[in-house]
Amino acid sequence: MKIKILLILFFFLPFSLFATQTLAITSVNHSQISKVTQPILIEAYKRLGIDVSFEDYPAKRSLHLANEGKYFDGELHRIKGLEKRYPNLVYVPVVIFRLEAIVISKKVRFKVEGWESVRPFMIGIRRGVIFALNGTRDMNRTILNSNERLFSMLNGNRFDIIIASRINASKFFAEEKNKKLMVLEPPIESYNMYHYLNKKNAHLLPKLTKVLQDMENEGLIQKYKDDFLKQLSSMP
Numbered sequence: 001m002k003i004k005i006l007l008i009l010f011f012f013l014p015f016s017l018f019a020t021q022t023l024a025i026t027s028v029n030h031s032q033i034s035k036v037t038q039p040i041l042i043e044a045y046k047r048l049g050i051d052v053s054f055e056d057y058p059a060k061r062s063l064h065l066a067n068e069g070k071y072f073d074g075e076l077h078r079i080k081g082l083e084k085r086y087p088n089l090v091y092v093p094v095v096i097f098r099l100e101a102i103v104i105s106k107k108v109r110f111k112v113e114g115w116e117s118v119r120p121f122m123i124g125i126r127r128g129v130i131f132a133l134n135g136t137r138d139m140n141r142t143i144l145n146s147n148e149r150l151f152s153m154l155n156g157n158r159f160d161i162i163i164a165s166r167i168n169a170s171k172f173f174a175e176e177k178n179k180k181l182m183v184l185e186p187p188i189e190s191y192n193m194y195h196y197l198n199k200k201n202a203h204l205l206p207k208l209t210k211v212l213q214d215m216e217n218e219g220l221i222q223k224y225k226d227d228f229l230k231q232l233s234s235m236p
Contacts (some may be wrong), residue, residue, distance in 0.1 A: 079230060094195075099191045127144060169183075
């Protein structure tokens, strides 16, 4: 009799009690920012009882896969506004990183005063990086697939300047071959970064927003940033 009762309970209890939900999230390959935002989201989803995995792709491909929603459930982090071009994505309205877009040069020097100040120059940017694509629209630019190629071609005098995020560019300045390169201050622009969900997971938006807000109030989001930047600054 006890066995029969247990079997009945097994078939009628919600399946969620026997399985952990897992979400697959796309992210941009070789992104330093991901080393901050991935732990933030792992903790946030953990508080919701959800496992999360990340798969890296080139920036444009990552967005396409997240928007398609066939195999993936969202995008790790992007700036606000891309949902206009990728309508299946919805952003979670809590800032998980603040990105600084910087101008890097080998020879030219000028005062950076917004995007129009870079118009006279030959510019290199990375494919799929929305802020750089939007900011340099209709300018003399070359679009490459990696930051490695951007730095290599800048060193080879193929560009006057390149534009990248400060945190993604930081590791390259530690390399001897890049010692002659300089950052032209101030940042050309700063952006808030948000986690994006595919709309098929929009039901998670209120709970995930609340969890991230709690983590922000606890100082945990800032701690992840500070810990990574401390680690970065200690690298040889």
